[in-house]
Amino acid sequence: MGEKILVIGAVAAGTKAAAKIKRENPKAQIVVVTRDEYISYAGCGLPYYIGGVIEEKKELVVKTPEDFKLLTGIDVLTKHEALKIHKEAKTVEVEDMTTGEIKEYKYDKLVIATGASPFIPPIEGRDLKGVFSVRTVNDALAIRELVDQGAVKKAVVVGGGFIGLEVAENLHEKNIEVSIVELISHILPPFDEEIALYAQNYMADKGVNIYTGEKVLSLEGKDGRVSKVITDKREIAADLVIMSVGVRPNTELAKEIGLELGPTGAIRVNEYMETSERDIYAVGDCAENMNLITGQPAWYPMGSTANKMGRVAGINIANEEKDSLKGVLGTTIVKLFKLNAGKTGLSERDARKAGFEVETALVPANDRAHYYPGYREIITKLVVDKKTHKILGAQVIGEGVVDKPMDIIATAITFGAKVEDLEKLDLAYAPPFSTAMASTILAANVLRNKLTGRVQGINPVELKNRLHEVQIVDVRDEGSFMVGTIPGAVNIPSGELYMRAHALDKHKEIVLVCKIGKNAYLSYLKLKELGFENVKILEGGTNAYPYEKE
């Protein structure tokens, strides 16, 4: 007889763990229970189903319980809710939600994969019809039905995180007027301000209304259907409201039996996916991770991590051999219309908060050879530890290829790469794929120039806050200058700099501005040669400056 394994939860981590255990130990007796009616569904695909990019429901539901049984030999009981764990008796009470019958399941090993649920702030009107979160297949089905009926003219998305923005895009593409309300000062809260604002400008240009630094106070309805969103600054008409202010780990079952939770509120597990209780494992969105950079607990509820956790737990449950997941970087990526934005490791803000002395670079570059058709610009922000030169994090944004540099940098960070290592990577080059000096290498070059004092830079966020303290010199040609420059800038094209530099005040800080930073760097060297000491370049140039231009 094989061991009895009970798995609670059947989206990514639960089914992965179950399948892996069965493959490792065909004799294991495995039951998976889930209160949902769908299993193995593509949670990350839900926004695209709403917009019809993913046409059919069946594409969203990766496997039915029947498919899963056929493939793995494992029974998944849907609409079965685990009510209570009895850790001494090693049983779980499970209710068949269809019949109301309650059964006791024995286990030798238990896997908790209860996932996470959307947090809905306790505001008035949250129970009105037309108010949704986007977490389950049923959420997506219901929203899509409303949209396809033409019942939605105006939608409000509460929360400017990934899911909210993806839903906003998909609704906008359905000719719905979409407004996003975000509590903090920019959308994409995990990103640094200059990157987030770049995305925000882009979304606004596409016609999405964005209200940041604004709090939703209540929802108003008419005949039981939502009709209005009331914020601390305005009222917004809405016949659909998407609540996406975040998710919380489902830890009720775990808490009841006293499993340790971590500081993030998710179930604490070690690198083997073991909880504080022998023979109980936790995987997926209900469980905590370790941040590889800070060594601190972190919680990144993501499908990619859930799959890894499920596999590791599966191996450890079925074998003497131990597999481990030491930690993650919180790598994420989002597509917003044609814009791509990704982040791995720590933001500048989080790195400073974690106590690092940081240096950063903000570097626009083409994703492919500029002479090869279809190339696009991307902007790379690198964050490094000033003392060790170790890469702490990166954010990349642009219409070009962003997932590749993200993955390169995430891989490098995993191995403790320094800026100097990043510069020397032997990346794949041919004109259809890259530039000879890949964007990541270029960004590392710039960052090392800063670290070694070859150039001083000023970040757009800082420049915006100090606009009136500095002399801003736009070194582009007059035509570009006329189209739009940093407020207060004067124009001295780089070619005229030797001749006209004497007009500048040597005792006042000078900020040189060009399109992407390169020309400003060359001009910087000229001014240095001329004896100017207090000079900086605007990092990322006008292209990466996300504030008002004049």
Added chain:
Amino acid sequence: MGEKILVIGAVAAGTKAAAKIKRENPKAQIVVVTRDEYISYAGCGLPYYIGGVIEEKKELVVKTPEDFKLLTGIDVLTKHEALKIHKEAKTVEVEDMTTGEIKEYKYDKLVIATGASPFIPPIEGRDLKGVFSVRTVNDALAIRELVDQGAVKKAVVVGGGFIGLEVAENLHEKNIEVSIVELISHILPPFDEEIALYAQNYMADKGVNIYTGEKVLSLEGKDGRVSKVITDKREIAADLVIMSVGVRPNTELAKEIGLELGPTGAIRVNEYMETSERDIYAVGDCAENMNLITGQPAWYPMGSTANKMGRVAGINIANEEKDSLKGVLGTTIVKLFKLNAGKTGLSERDARKAGFEVETALVPANDRAHYYPGYREIITKLVVDKKTHKILGAQVIGEGVVDKPMDIIATAITFGAKVEDLEKLDLAYAPPFSTAMASTILAANVLRNKLTGRVQGINPVELKNRLHEVQIVDVRDEGSFMVGTIPGAVNIPSGELYMRAHALDKHKEIVLVCKIGKNAYLSYLKLKELGFENVKILEGGTNAYPYEKE
């Protein structure tokens, strides 16, 4: 007064070194000489100019000498040939090819960046009109002119390497009948057979004639123009012949003054780009590299590496501080119609040759979520050291995104990653970019299953050679089986395996076959459970089997 720097060569490495020196030390007096009339041109873009993908010549020539002067303040003398280095006097004799005048240039430091030239085998007819190599802008201009005139109906490309294949594609897209003749048994010589043949089948399907294992003996002409290629097996009519059997480093100047060459025939340099002679540096295609995996000298004449070498030399020449390039992986990538093929590190063949005991995996996977429109398959081949589990190399091929996994793996190899590390990478996931388990992670999972004895695999190359020694069982459904399977296979769909396995001979090796390997793996576990011991799965399934099917 600044140091006098002379740079010989002005494509990628030479101009990069010169520009970097000037930025580091504005007082440096730098002269760049080149016998070419173009500088900084996009050598890798030449095939695409021939086909018109790159429309204008000016897109190909990244910078004119005037641009370069304006940007850097450095003089580049085109059509100036360096004739002789006098290392004791520290001078170089340079001929102005326009006037015939010879001048002596003094240097404090010399940078040799003489590049590489096509090797043209000494066969009869090589000097006929219509016979070209593709190395310089003038080559590309001349070929494009012929093509645009409609003067080319049939072209023969001699050599199945990257440039040859890219030119073949571009000519084919111009409705020219193209034949490729390759000496070894498959195109893409650096790749392992099963990957190379996959590309070869793809090119053949597109309508390119491919003759492998065939030697070109001579070219025949009519009125001084090429008309026929004579191989050891056939005659091929041709009004255009592209010779692309490889390039050789230009080392004449270096040899004359006794600079050490490495075993690859290129100029030996250390990690600082210093040659065996004080104050003489060599960079770019004329210089040797170190292979990071083997620690042995290697020669990879590539633009991406040339730029890095130029930068390193520039920093070292201008500063006390030393920068270094420890080595490279020989990462390469090519687009062939819609197929992409990349390679990094060692092939299986080279790894064995270098003395490693290797394990490999061949794993097809989707590049993006299967429910997200536009996903494509790619096949990953991983090569690892069986003892240490360190990744030695990878090849990825398919219509999907190949450059990203290449760069992930190249980065991982750089840091000595093991299979287990690759499995745990926190890569960017969202449906438009990746699958939750990225293809690279999946390939690492499969490889670890092999390393730990969870599954035994057989590579298509080996199966093809042992077709008649094994029982081949295709576990797909009957419909798929009928469309095409491995010669000699019988069909037992996986669902019927428990019932029908008794018909198999337990004492004869069984090879299980499915579409990509996953179903075969699950069937493998079933057969193991049933007591079969001598079982293997066909790695990569029918999708990656590049030989005849029936």
